[in-house]
Amino acid sequence: MVRFIDPPVLPRGFQAAGRHIGLKEGENDLALFHSRRPCEAAGLLTRNHFPGAPIILARERLVEGRLQSVVVNAKVSNVATGEAGLEDARTMARWAGGEGGVDPGLVLVASTGVIGRRLPMELIQGGLKGMGDELDVDPWAAARGIMTTDTHPKVLTVQVGDARITAVGKGAGMVAPNMATMLVFIFTDAELPAEALDRALRRACRDSFQLLSIDTDTSTSDMVVIMANGEAGPVDGDRFQEGLDSLCMRMAELVARDGEGATKLLRVAVEGALDRPEARRVARSVVESPLVKTMAYGADPNVGRILMAVGKCVDCRIVPEAVDAWIQGQKVIEGGVRADFQEEEVRSLLSGDPVEMRISLGTGPGRATALGCDLTEGYIEENAAYASS
Amino acid sequence: MVRFIDPPVLPRGFQAAGRHIGLKEGENDLALFHSRRPCEAAGLLTRNHFPGAPIILARERLVEGRLQSVVVNAKVSNVATGEAGLEDARTMARWAGGEGGVDPGLVLVASTGVIGRRLPMELIQGGLKGMGDELDVDPWAAARGIMTTDTHPKVLTVQVGDARITAVGKGAGMVAPNMATMLVFIFTDAELPAEALDRALRRACRDSFQLLSIDTDTSTSDMVVIMANGEAGPVDGDRFQEGLDSLCMRMAELVARDGEGATKLLRVAVEGALDRPEARRVARSVVESPLVKTMAYGADPNVGRILMAVGKCVDCRIVPEAVDAWIQGQKVIEGGVRADFQEEEVRSLLSGDPVEMRISLGTGPGRATALGCDLTEGYIEENAAYASS
Numbered sequence: 001m002v003r004f005i006d007p008p009v010l011p012r013g014f015q016a017a018g019r020h021i022g023l024k025e026g027e028n029d030l031a032l033f034h035s036r037r038p039c040e041a042a043g044l045l046t047r048n049h050f051p052g053a054p055i056i057l058a059r060e061r062l063v064e065g066r067l068q069s070v071v072v073n074a075k076v077s078n079v080a081t082g083e084a085g086l087e088d089a090r091t092m093a094r095w096a097g098g099e100g101g102v103d104p105g106l107v108l109v110a111s112t113g114v115i116g117r118r119l120p121m122e123l124i125q126g127g128l129k130g131m132g133d134e135l136d137v138d139p140w141a142a143a144r145g146i147m148t149t150d151t152h153p154k155v156l157t158v159q160v161g162d163a164r165i166t167a168v169g170k171g172a173g174m175v176a177p178n179m180a181t182m183l184v185f186i187f188t189d190a191e192l193p194a195e196a197l198d199r200a201l202r203r204a205c206r207d208s209f210q211l212l213s214i215d216t217d218t219s220t221s222d223m224v225v226i227m228a229n230g231e232a233g234p235v236d237g238d239r240f241q242e243g244l245d246s247l248c249m250r251m252a253e254l255v256a257r258d259g260e261g262a263t264k265l266l267r268v269a270v271e272g273a274l275d276r277p278e279a280r281r282v283a284r285s286v287v288e289s290p291l292v293k294t295m296a297y298g299a300d301p302n303v304g305r306i307l308m309a310v311g312k313c314v315d316c317r318i319v320p321e322a323v324d325a326w327i328q329g330q331k332v333i334e335g336g337v338r339a340d341f342q343e344e345e346v347r348s349l350l351s352g353d354p355v356e357m358r359i360s361l362g363t364g365p366g367r368a369t370a371l372g373c374d375l376t377e378g379y380i381e382e383n384a385a386y387a388s389s
Numbered sequence: 390m391v392r393f394i395d396p397p398v399l400p401r402g403f404q405a406a407g408r409h410i411g412l413k414e415g416e417n418d419l420a421l422f423h424s425r426r427p428c429e430a431a432g433l434l435t436r437n438h439f440p441g442a443p444i445i446l447a448r449e450r451l452v453e454g455r456l457q458s459v460v461v462n463a464k465v466s467n468v469a470t471g472e473a474g475l476e477d478a479r480t481m482a483r484w485a486g487g488e489g490g491v492d493p494g495l496v497l498v499a500s501t502g503v504i505g506r507r508l509p510m511e512l513i514q515g516g517l518k519g520m521g522d523e524l525d526v527d528p529w530a531a532a533r534g535i536m537t538t539d540t541h542p543k544v545l546t547v548q549v550g551d552a553r554i555t556a557v558g559k560g561a562g563m564v565a566p567n568m569a570t571m572l573v574f575i576f577t578d579a580e581l582p583a584e585a586l587d588r589a590l591r592r593a594c595r596d597s598f599q600l601l602s603i604d605t606d607t608s609t610s611d612m613v614v615i616m617a618n619g620e621a622g623p624v625d626g627d628r629f630q631e632g633l634d635s636l637c638m639r640m641a642e643l644v645a646r647d648g649e650g651a652t653k654l655l656r657v658a659v660e661g662a663l664d665r666p667e668a669r670r671v672a673r674s675v676v677e678s679p680l681v682k683t684m685a686y687g688a689d690p691n692v693g694r695i696l697m698a699v700g701k702c703v704d705c706r707i708v709p710e711a712v713d714a715w716i717q718g719q720k721v722i723e724g725g726v727r728a729d730f731q732e733e734e735v736r737s738l739l740s741g742d743p744v745e746m747r748i749s750l751g752t753g754p755g756r757a758t759a760l761g762c763d764l765t766e767g768y769i770e771e772n773a774a775y776a777s778s
Contacts, residue, residue: 047703048697049700049703050696080696090642213603215680308504311438312438330553379679380683381766383684
């Protein structure tokens with residue numbers, strides 16, 4: 001049983017600060033996370049072919065598997081800015097390192113916001129100045145500092161033996177506007193080497209962030225990074241994994257639920273697929289389908305759309321007669337055809353949050369659960385009705 | 390030079406009729422197309438794993454490569470209805486054949502609408518009665534009869550030598566509501582055997598309907614079928630192909646432009662890809678990206694989203710420094726970074742219709758152009774705010 005701590009706190013030896021430095025109007029837009037000693041570290045970075053300068057820098061840093069600080073700004077993503085942008089990211093790492101007395105090579109930089117614009121370096125230099133003195137065990141100011149259009153800051157903590165694991169994340173947000181960009185920083189005082197962290201993180205992400213889709217658009221700035229400062233000593237590996245799995249899953253749900261314009265979380269569980277990769281493909285196809293998403297939004301019992309979204313996975317093994325599906329436990333598809341159900345009942349089940357769909361393909365042992373959200377006018381408004389400035 | 394005929398007409402020997410029989414409120418909902426002699430025929434059918442009964446029947450019919458009539462109803466798609474649904478489709482073919490004195494084995498049936506409901510067979514039987522007497526050379530009543538939420542009927546004719554090719558299509562529509570379902574019936578009086586029609590149709594679809602995406606959801610009822618009655622005698626094969634290519638391309642544009650909620654057509658041309666399959670993948674990624682679609686809708690010069698959508702094709706060969714992009718001829722990306730342009734100018738270019746994006750990847754000879762539309766509140770309204778009934 002994984003124990004979540006409420007309210008969440010930073011693990012021993014970690015501190016954070018958040019500030020409003022004028023990148024965004026009236027909201028925190030800069031965050032600094034700091035460990036009093038160097039950490040073992042690992043991370044998963046976006047696979048987009050146009051990685052931002054912070055991603056390129058992060059790749060270098062993670063080769064060594066050591067980090068001590070993280071500095072994050074909102075509003076400008078420092079993507080598609082070439083060599084000059086990479087130099088800006090390095091400079092930002094140097095300034096942030098200066099605030100905590102940290103080797104710049106141990107500072108991770110993360111930026112989200114508009115693509116193709118240089119960072120306003122003067123603002124950042126001035127904004128960082130003195131931030132080291134504000135470092136505190138309270139994670140909330142920093143959690144607010146990494147937000148874009150998130151409607152609330154996102155921090156979660158699990159207890160694993162004597163150690164804690166805390167995740168600070170931000171999700172589907174826009175600044176000016178921009179793409180749905182996900183950042184998650186995970187801090188722990190457990191003692192683990194970088195390779196073990198890397199393995200544990202990949203496994204925890206596989207069923208959480210790697211199966212989370214707000215709008216199918218993969219950002220150029222996504223990163224999930226874990227840092228372990230060892231202050232709580234060694235922990236049981238299985239229990240650490242279990243805690244990290246739960247932490248990532250719950251953070252992924254928070255991010256999905258707070259997707260742009262979303263009113264509810266969608267969870268699509270597929271079982272009986274040929275194998276796990278096919279289960280993942282089908283689950284993503286359903287959770288990403290605009291017609292399934294609008295069905296969930298409108299609470300309209302148009303359950304044939306589930307079949308459509310399963311069936312459009314043309315390269316997967318689907319035996320129509322073997323397919324069953326449920327919405328919130330109510331069977332809606334049986335043997336590939338509409339089950340006998342009351343439309344009013346399904347309408348009322350679809351009005352809930354989260355909406356849980358279960359799909360059994362009946363062809364093998366593969367299973368996977370994908371996370372997403374409904375599609376609403378709010379998504380359109382946030383992404384079209386803006387003027388970039 | 391391909392010659393379109395305006396207004397479009399049916400080729401020699403073809404007739405059509407359309408009726409309102411009470412499936413939809415106050416609009417034509419049944420269509421019959423008829424050739425006075427049997428036609429050579431070919432078709433492309435949806436690859437969705439849950440094909441409707443009409444698709445299953447069409448597969449049988451197209452093995453022989455001969456058709457003489459097409460009967461189409463709106464509102465109920467006869468999908469996921471099992472053996473009974475297939476029997477309904479056969480019965481409908483028999484009734485429709487009776488109206489034109491046509492062998493039921495030469496009647497193609499097409500249905501779109503809600504999934505998982507049986508056809509109202511009594512309505513259809515009564516509705517078809519006497520329709521044979523209304524058959525006429527005017528295609529419009531029938532073109533209206535196949536519409537769902539299309540805002541206008543879609544008919545196009547090209548002249549090829551002495552022959553004509555006429556396409557009647559319907560696009561991204563909803564009934565109760567349902568998925569974006571595309572039907573296109575193509576009639577010609579040119580004389581061509583079924584195998585030649587099949588080859589020509591596949592080639593014409595490759596760069597038109599096969600690169601058209603309204604919302605990424607592949608319907609269970611899609612079909613494009615061509616019928617040739619030979620009344621105009623043989624035609625030059627190259628000119629026929631050229632005419633059919635143009636016809637399919639323009640019909641695909643009509644369908645895209647009339648996508649659910651759409652205010653404009655998007656055309657994304659990719660060149661310099663490693664090969665054609667990669668060009669198609671990148672073009673579809675851009676035209677399907679919700680963030681590119683909302684950018685086009687809001688006329689917001691957030692051109693970094695183009696890079697994002699190119700870059701998320703993680704399995705394609707993308708060399709960031711080699712990527713250039715243009716919007717309506719204005720360069721917006723140069724060597725993988727934002728080009729020097731006036732935001733106001735690009736905003737005004739994005740306000741046009743169609744919006745043309747050109748992307749040069751600089752890595753090979755592959756090229757492809759994908760068609761789509763913008764994403765607006767209208768799409769959400771049509772797909773969520775309905776009550777199914």
